[in-house]
Each structure stands twice: as C-alpha cells, then as structure tokens.
Amino acid sequence: MIILAAANFISSISESFSVLMSARILGAIAHGLFWAMIGALAAKIAPPDQVRKATAVVFTGVSVASVLGVPIGTFLGQQFGWQAAFLILSLIFCGVMTAAYILLPKIPSSNAGGLKIMGTILKRIDLRLVYLSTKQAFT
Numbered sequence: 001m002i003i004l005a006a007a008n009f010i011s012s013i014s015e016s017f018s019v020l021m022s023a024r025i026l027g028a029i030a031h032g033l034f035w036a037m038i039g040a041l042a043a044k045i046a047p048p049d050q051v052r053k054a055t056a057v058v059f060t061g062v063s064v065a066s067v068l069g070v071p072i073g074t075f076l077g078q079q080f081g082w083q084a085a086f087l088i089l090s091l092i093f094c095g096v097m098t099a100a101y102i103l104l105p106k107i108p109s110s111n112a113g114g115l116k117i118m119g120t121i122l123k124r125i126d127l128r129l130v131y132l133s134t135k136q137a138f139t
Contacts, residue, residue, distance in 0.1 A: 001030075001096065003029075003030035008089045008090035010026075011024060013083070038058050039055055039059065041107065073089065
C-alpha cells in the first residue's frame with residue numbers, strides 16, 4: 001500500500017506526461033500485487049470457521065470499490081482537478097494503511113523468498129505460456 005500511496009502522490013504532483021505514466025505503471029503493478037495477496041491474507045487472519053466469510057467480505061470490498069471508485073474519482077477530478085483526485089486517493093491509501101497496521105494482527109511470513117525468487121519464477125518454462133498469453137491479452 002505504500003507503493004500505491006506513493007504512486008498516486010507522484011501522479012498528483014507530476015508535471016510531465018512521462019512522470020505521470022511512470023507513476024501510473026508503478027501503481028498498476030502494486031495494485032495487481034495487492035489484489036493477488038488480499039484473499040490469502042484474509043484467509044490467514046480469519047479463524048478457520050470464518051475463512052469463507054472473510055474472503056467473501058474482502059472480495060465484496062473489491063466489487064464495491066470497483067463500482068464506486070471510478071465515479072467518485074471522476075467527480076473529484078471534475079470538482080477539484082485531476083491532480084487533486086490523485087492526492088485525495090493517496091491520502092485515503094495512507095489512512096487505510098495506518099488503520100490496517102493498527103487494527104490487523106501481525107502475520108509472520110512463512111515462505112518469503114524476496115525479490116531473488118522472482119528471477120526463478122520468471123524463468124520457469126511451464127509458466128512462459130501463461131506470461132505470453134497474459135501479455136497478448138492485455139497489450
């Protein structure tokens with residue numbers, strides 16, 4: 001979430017298209033990683049008998065954010081300017097991040113590989129078709 005907040009803040013102060021696009025790409029990557037982890041984190045935090053409910057709540061939040069986020073962001077951009085919309089979003093991320101840090105339990109990492117494992121994952125032959133398909137579908 002730190003990266004999401006930073007990317008939106010950089011977007012809010014950008015004075016060139018290349019800086020804006022770089023910040024948006026950084027935010028998109030962080031956003032994808034964030035959404036990839038939240039379901040598993042919800043399941044890990046919740047008691048075993050509440051895992052389904054926790055996962056459902058998280059993904060309901062994703063749906064609500066998707067449906068309401070765009071019109072709210074558009075409204076903010078029209079009322080205060082596009083840069084203000086990014087600044088407000090950055091502040092929201094900071095608030096949510098602070099609340100999560102305070103309210104959620106600390107979860108020790110059991111299989112953290114860090115960035116060094118990324119090279120191994122990207123080189124896997126059996127995943128190259130997945131990478132290629134994803135690239136073709138989204139570019």
